Amino acid sequence: MGDNKQNRFEEAFERGQKGQISSYDAWLQNQGVNPDNLSHEYITAYLQKHPEEAPSHDDQLEEVAEYIGFFSQQKGTYHLPIIAPAGFGKTQLLHTINQMTEQLNLDYPNKYYSTTQFVEEQEEELGIYKILDELEEYCNAVVLLDDCGQDKRIDHSLKKINSRVDNLLIITSWTPEHWALEQDRVNDVLPLSQVVELSPLSEKNTVDALKTAVSVYSSGQLDLPKSLYSEIYSSSYGIPLLFHEILRETFKQSFLSDFSEVTTEAVSTAVQNLQLDGVQERVYDLSDKKLLVLKHVLLSPHPKGQRPSELVEKLNRDKSTISYHLQSLTDNRILEKEKQGRSVFYRVRDLVKPLLQQRIEKEGEFYA
Amino acid sequence: MPSFQIVPVPQGRITLEGVEETIQKLSIHEDSSEFKRGILPGTLGRSEKGPIWFKYGVQDEMEYNTLDGTGTTKYLEEYVVAFLGNGFIAISNTDNETKDDILSLIKHQFLQDISPETTEFSEEALRKIINDANETLLAYLAPRERSKPERVSGKDRDLPGTDFWDDYGDEPLDKIKVNVDGEETEIRVGFDKYGVVVLYKQSLNLSEQIEALRILAENLFTRLIDPGSYQSTFSDEEEDI
Numbered sequence: 001m002g003d004n005k006q007n008r009f010e011e012a013f014e015r016g017q018k019g020q021i022s023s024y025d026a027w028l029q030n031q032g033v034n035p036d037n038l039s040h041e042y043i044t045a046y047l048q049k050h051p052e053e054a055p056s057h058d059d060q061l062e063e064v065a066e067y068i069g070f071f072s073q074q075k076g077t078y079h080l081p082i083i084a085p086a087g088f089g090k091t092q093l094l095h096t097i098n099q100m101t102e103q104l105n106l107d108y109p110n111k112y113y114s115t116t117q118f119v120e121e122q123e124e125e126l127g128i129y130k131i132l133d134e135l136e137e138y139c140n141a142v143v144l145l146d147d148c149g150q151d152k153r154i155d156h157s158l159k160k161i162n163s164r165v166d167n168l169l170i171i172t173s174w175t176p177e178h179w180a181l182e183q184d185r186v187n188d189v190l191p192l193s194q195v196v197e198l199s200p201l202s203e204k205n206t207v208d209a210l211k212t213a214v215s216v217y218s219s220g221q222l223d224l225p226k227s228l229y230s231e232i233y234s235s236s237y238g239i240p241l242l243f244h245e246i247l248r249e250t251f252k253q254s255f256l257s258d259f260s261e262v263t264t265e266a267v268s269t270a271v272q273n274l275q276l277d278g279v280q281e282r283v284y285d286l287s288d289k290k291l292l293v294l295k296h297v298l299l300s301p302h303p304k305g306q307r308p309s310e311l312v313e314k315l316n317r318d319k320s321t322i323s324y325h326l327q328s329l330t331d332n333r334i335l336e337k338e339k340q341g342r343s344v345f346y347r348v349r350d351l352v353k354p355l356l357q358q359r360i361e362k363e364g365e366f367y368a
Numbered sequence: 369m370p371s372f373q374i375v376p377v378p379q380g381r382i383t384l385e386g387v388e389e390t391i392q393k394l395s396i397h398e399d400s401s402e403f404k405r406g407i408l409p410g411t412l413g414r415s416e417k418g419p420i421w422f423k424y425g426v427q428d429e430m431e432y433n434t435l436d437g438t439g440t441t442k443y444l445e446e447y448v449v450a451f452l453g454n455g456f457i458a459i460s461n462t463d464n465e466t467k468d469d470i471l472s473l474i475k476h477q478f479l480q481d482i483s484p485e486t487t488e489f490s491e492e493a494l495r496k497i498i499n500d501a502n503e504t505l506l507a508y509l510a511p512r513e514r515s516k517p518e519r520v521s522g523k524d525r526d527l528p529g530t531d532f533w534d535d536y537g538d539e540p541l542d543k544i545k546v547n548v549d550g551e552e553t554e555i556r557v558g559f560d561k562y563g564v565v566v567l568y569k570q571s572l573n574l575s576e577q578i579e580a581l582r583i584l585a586e587n588l589f590t591r592l593i594d595p596g597s598y599q600s601t602f603s604d605e606e607e608d609i
Contacts, residue, residue, distance in 0.1 A: 123369070124506070124545075125568060126523065129556060133569050136553060153525050164553070 027255045031262060032221030038248055044092075046216050051096035053216075055089050055209040055240045060196050064097050064171060067193070068142060072106060075140060075167035079158075079190045081148075081183075082173045084198035085357035086350070087241025090173040093198065094144045097171065101142060108140035115151035128157060132164050140167040149178025152301060159189040171196075176361035177298050200238030200358075207233060209240065210247055228264040235271045237280065239354045246270050274351055275333045282332055283355045293325045294356060297335065297348055304338055305347030370577050371461040371558075371566040372448070373486040374585075375474065376593050379455040382478050387420050387451050388412065390477050396425045403427040405469055408446065419578050421450035424459075424470050449474070450578045456585040456593075458578070459486070461564050488563040493592045494541045497559060500588070501546035504528055505556070509539040548588065555580050 025035040036042070047054040060082070067080055084090050094112060101110040113131055120127035135141060143161060148154050162168055170190065174182075186192075201209065207229040214222055232250065236242035249270035254262045257269065271277050286294070296314055300306040311322045326346050329335040334356070335346045348356055396406030404427045411423035423446045431438050447460040449470055459470050467486065474484050489497075498504050503526040510519055516539070522532040543560035545568065557580070558566035565584070567577055 123570075126505075126525070128525070129505075129568070130570075133571060156525050 024252065024255050028251065031251075032218040033251070034217070034219065037217050037219075038251060040244065040248075043213055043216055043244060047092055047212075048095040051092070051099045053212050054092050054096055055201055056205045057089060057093050057198055057201075060093065060198060061096060061100075063194070063196055065100070068097075068101055068104075068169060071142070071167075071169040077162060077167065077190065078169045078193040079186075080169070080171045080194050080196055081179060081186075081192065082171060082196045082198065083176055083179045084173075085239075085354040085361065086175055087239055087354040088198045088200065089240045090198060091146050092240070094146050094171065094173060098144050106142075108142070109138055110142035110144065111135070112144045112146070114146040115154065115157065116147055118151055118153075118157060128160070132160055135161060135164040138165055141165045141169075143168060143170045145170060145172045148172045148174050148182070154182055155185040155189050158186060162190055175298075176357050177295060181299060201240065202238060203230065203233045206236070206238045206243055210243060213244060213247055222262075224262055225264060228262070228267060231264050231267040235267065235276060237355070241354060242276065242351060245274060245351060246276070249274055275349070276351055279333075279352060280355055282334065283352065283359050286334070286359075290325055290329060291360060293322070294329065294334070294348060295360060297346055298353070298357070298360075300347070302345065304340060305345035307343055307345055369566050369568055369570065370572070371564050372450075372458040372581060373461050373467070373563050374565060374589060374593070375457040375459060375471065375484045375486055376589075377455055377457060377474075377479065377484055378482065381455075381482075382451060382457075384414075384418060384420050384451055384453065387478065388414065391420075391422050394477070396427075403429065403442070407473075411446075413575060413578075415575055415579060415582070417579065417582060418453045419450055419582050421448055421574070421578055423447065424449050424466075424473070426466055426469070448574065448578075450581060452578070452582045452585040454585045454590055456589050457484070458565070458581045458585075486563050487593055489559050489561055489592070491540060491561070494544055494559060494561065496592060497546055497548075497588065498528070498544060501548050502554060503547040504544060505547060506543075506545035506558070507537075507541060508543040508560075509536050509541055511536060511539040548584070550580065550583050555583065557584065 028035045028038060064080060064082075067078060071078055082090050082093060098110055098112045111134075117131065118126060118128035122130055135143070143165070145158075145161075151157055158170070158172075161170065183192075207226065210229045210232060211223070214224055228250070232243050232246045236246055246267065250266045251262055253269040253273060254266040257266055259266060268277075292315065293311060296311055297306045300310075308319070308322050308326060311317075311326075312319050315322065326335065326337075330337055330346070334348065334352050336349050338345050338347070391407055391412050394407045395409045396404050397409070399406045404425070406425060408423045408425040412420070413422070414420045426445045426447070427442055428445060429440050429442055431440050433439075445462075445466075447462050447466060447470065448458070449460075450458045452458055457474060459467065462470075471484050471486070475482065498507075505525065505527070506521065506523045507527055508519065508521040511517060516536075519542075520532075520536050520539070522530065522536070524530055524532075527533050528537065541561065543558065545556065545558040545566075547554045547556055549555075556568040558564075558568065565581070567580055569580075572580065
């Protein structure tokens with residue numbers, strides 16, 4: 001018995017020496033991928049530091065650059081809202097604009113803020129006042145303001161920022177539903193100069209972005225077949241949030257399926273595992289009534305989502321109708337629910353959100 | 369954040385030129401006590417818009433630990449005294465002993481027959497400030513009803529537009545923070561019922577702090593504080609002041 005255990009130990013040791021061990025981290029290392037790098041946070045931070053390698057929204061970048069050039073000669077107040085569903089790369093685009101404007105060495109500053117900083121607590125004060133005090137120092141500035149839909153007092157914030165800086169080019173980012181909700185109030189305090197809309201990436205740009213991501217994860221050691229990238233493109237519709245997520249899941253599913261390397265066959269398993277199979281059809285088959293429910297869920301100010309009782313009140317429908325729709329949308333993997341105490345919150349699943357927002361935006365439903 | 373208390377004095381009684389002359393003659397070094405108190409030489413400042421200020425120093429002792437036991441050292445605390453004009457002096461918010469020292473200095477050097485006191489902000493004054501402010505950013509309230517909490521506070525970019533204000537806005541106020549008009553930009557300032565005025569903008573240097581207080585004195589304190597509310601030891605003589 002003792003010898004048998006020793007033999008098994010030694011065999012395992014020898015397998016380990018050859019890199020044949022059943023750990024995902026070791027499997028990744030064997031592929032040339034640093035496990036610590038294979039995350040949303042890492043690739044986001046990397047691309048924000050290296051904007052030239054980020055997924056390409058070149059037309060929109062040039063559109064904004066022209067305005068920055070115009071502003072440098074013709075002072076005044078200009079507002080460019082960037083509007084796109086979640087996960088299309090708005091934050092990345094703002095960071096790219098910020099870094100590339102920095103390289104121009106203009107004689108006035110460009111500042112990036114997220115509205116989530118506005119409500120942070122800072123020595124008895126809300127964070128927005130620290131930002132306003134900072135901006136007060138400048139006569140001219142380019143301000144990049146992210147996550148505008150998260151600020152419940154965005155009209156107040158924009159009015160205050162405008163009052164602090166004499167000449168202001170402000171570039172804001174919005175999801176379509178929040179822009180539709182707030183645009184009139186925003187236009188009252190800060191007239192609109194031009195709307196910048198982001199689209200999903202083309203297949204070529206998606207493949208390039210995926211190649212970059214694999215190179216970043218593996219420090220340039222790994223390249224994957226083009227067929228794999230194309231397969232991810234068709235399942236992600238060129239939406240950065242989705243193709244990055246599917247890529248990372250494909251690594252995991254390749255390992256779990258006992259493949260010796262990352263393979264195209266694992267993409268469909270990854271898509272299923274992320275519950276993205278048939279997601280476009282599921283979203284486009286939604287009835288008008290369900291879309292109405294989803295619009296309210298998307299606009300919920302609560303980070304955990306919407307409670308059924310709030311929907312009953314907002315939509316003026318009976319409780320059983322709302323419960324039916326919520327259950328059906330949960331079964332259909334559009335919504336997810338979370339219980340907190342006696343309350344249940346429903347929210348749109350993160351990976352479904354871009355497609356849902358895209359559908360509602362295309363149909364002009366937010367404006368109805 | 370710099371905080372002050374406001375001392376109303378009879379309008380026209382203290383001329384700013386007179387203040388400058390007196391301050392230049394006085395120095396903490398003339399105090400022969402072990403722990404000196406008095407005006408710090410070289411701290412006199414004056415703005416083109418009128419205010420004059422100086423710093424009042426208080427020496428004290430602190431203990432510190434060394435390998436050989438406890439040592440002591442003297443250190444200096446500095447407090448601002450600013451003559452704002454319009455019948456108001458601002459002094460740094462401090463403990464009662466130092467406040468009494470500063471008030472005594474003001475009395476004996478500039479007023480003689482009147483004992484000045486720091487002012488408090490009544491409920492009515494705090495309500496007036498809120499009504500006139502551009503925005504009310506913070507309020508600490510002390511509800512009276514048994515069914516309500518002992519203390520509540522709300523913070524927003526403009527509290528009176530919120531449900532919180534509907535529920536608690538009429539309760540007694542302890543402390544508020546508001547945005548009021550300045551000359552070039554808004555002043556973010558707090559007031560409490562004990563008379564403490566807090567300037568919230570962190571980057572203000574001393575002359576900017578005093579300019580903000582001058583604007584508050586001119587536009588706000590003159591409307592809030594009865595000009596005759598200073599303490600006088602010779603009340604019959606007030607008519608002649």
